[in-house]
Amino acid sequence: MEEKKIMVELKHVDKFFGENHVVKDISLPVYQGEFLTILGSSGSGKTTTLRMIGGFDKPNGGEIFVAGYNVAHKEPFERDVNTVFQNYALFPHMTVAENIAYGLRMKHVPKQEIKKRVNEMLELVQLKDFGPRQISELSGGQKQRIAIARAVVNDPKVLLLDEPLGALDLKLRKQMQFELKCLQKKLGITFIYVTHDQEEALSMSDRIAIMHDGCLEQVGTPAEIYERPVSRFVADFIGESNVFAGKIKSLNQGFAEIATPFGTVQSIADKVRETEEVYVSIRPEKVSISSESQGTFSLKGRINEQIYRGATIRFVLSIPGMEKEFKADMPSNGLLFTTGDDVYIHWAPQDAFLIREKLIGDRDTDVVALQGEHTKAVFKELSIGEKSI
CATH class of the missing domain: 3.40.50.300 (P-loop containing nucleotide triphosphate hydrolases)
Incomplete structure (x- = not known):
């Protein structure tokens, strides 16, 4: 070449x-x-x-x-x-x-x-x-x-x-x-x-x-x-993304199970270790919602708002245990839901990506210091030990 x-x-x-x-x-x-x-x-x-x-x-x-x-x-x-x-x-x-x-x-x-x-x-x-x-x-x-x-x-x-x-x-x-x-x-x-x-x-x-x-x-x-953004800043800055903290629970054939305060989710795994603290990022267009649990994992949520955007509808959801609202984009000609509906949220593991705790661009910076006390509290809640998830 x-x-x-x-x-x-x-x-x-x-x-x-x-x-x-x-x-x-x-x-x-x-x-x-x-x-x-x-x-x-x-x-x-x-x-x-x-x-x-x-x-x-x-x-x-x-x-x-x-x-x-x-x-x-x-x-x-x-x-x-x-x-x-x-x-x-x-x-x-x-x-x-x-x-x-x-x-x-x-x-x-x-x-x-x-x-x-x-x-x-x-x-x-x-x-x-x-x-x-x-x-x-x-x-x-x-x-x-x-x-x-x-x-x-x-x-x-x-x-x-x-x-x-x-x-x-x-x-x-x-x-x-x-x-x-x-x-x-x-x-x-x-x-x-x-x-x-x-x-x-x-x-x-x-x-x-x-x-x-x-x-x-x-x-x-x-x-x-x-x-594949390498930092939380890039994930938030380019397009839109749902970003939340978690801890690697297990690794299997290139995929990871991640423990979070609101349930276990899955993602593709790249250069991460078990028990490592990470951020999970999933784009709204990669998220699906359904009236019943599907796939290997699902999160329970409630629709707070829906916004018509032509080809898609933006669903804004709340998930118990998650501070920020969660966003999902679904085709406007697909199965529709109503504000207030309880639904299940899921995605294909290969569509989510992990942002490592220490990896901010090419600089060895501790993301906990950047994200403040809330992140410290989340990671403490996920810590391994008597109170582990």
Whole structure:
């Protein structure tokens, strides 16, 4: 199998603003031709990381490589990188064609070559006849396409995109997500994309790097991130998940029985030990509810609320012994229940996953300290001994 070529690499990168440590020892390879999304909430350090790759902020420690060269302390124009911003950053006094041509003119590219490449870019972003127009005559989606065309006309090795679709309405945003992904495949350029939108990241990316509090929580494909999150934060942040504490009761052929205060449940088991304290996570769409007990285990619950969502109905349930409400999504054309019904809750063991107590991303952090006194109390209740479940 051919080894992937690394186009951008961050090695132990740190960034401080005063005493605020906003990016903490980040190490991350980005491969040639890859669409990598840096995903995180406000204040997670994602935009600062992108700005350091682009040269707009300088790291306080570590190294940043682009195409094999250490560019950590080089200026933006000294890097083979271009950036697309959320606010477009187009020149209002220039026409569409002049905006796209600006970088080529700064490089003293011959006029005929400029005209040829500008026309190619306009065709690529499906705005073939828009060259003479003023920027003020364009819609938001058209402005974003021109901003992208201006960024890629110089044929950079890496394109950085800082929430470029954030100012668009929902329908146009969805359309531009598809177009942007197709454009990246056509160009073959490495894209590093920053967003706080989980659905956007899942639908567009080859890999996702999730940041939280300045650290990398998890890096993986969209399927890996969604199906096998490595921390409670990732499980809660990506999509929705029912997460609760338990203790491994037994292991058998890759599956685990987990004791909880409200009953024994089952899950796929990976790198866990008997008696280990874990979190169990199960997505609402993987949960089934029925009027009778089914399978090898079932939990008893009561329907508190049901929400019609088109193809599915969201059932919000209470389970005796569980503090949080439990969520289940069922087809709207299936067996329906009524608020107040007592039901049984179950799932296929392979659809649930375990989050280990000590595993938070790549950091050896005690999750009990992060989750507070309630988690300590739950784990104490599950402890092995005279009071064991």
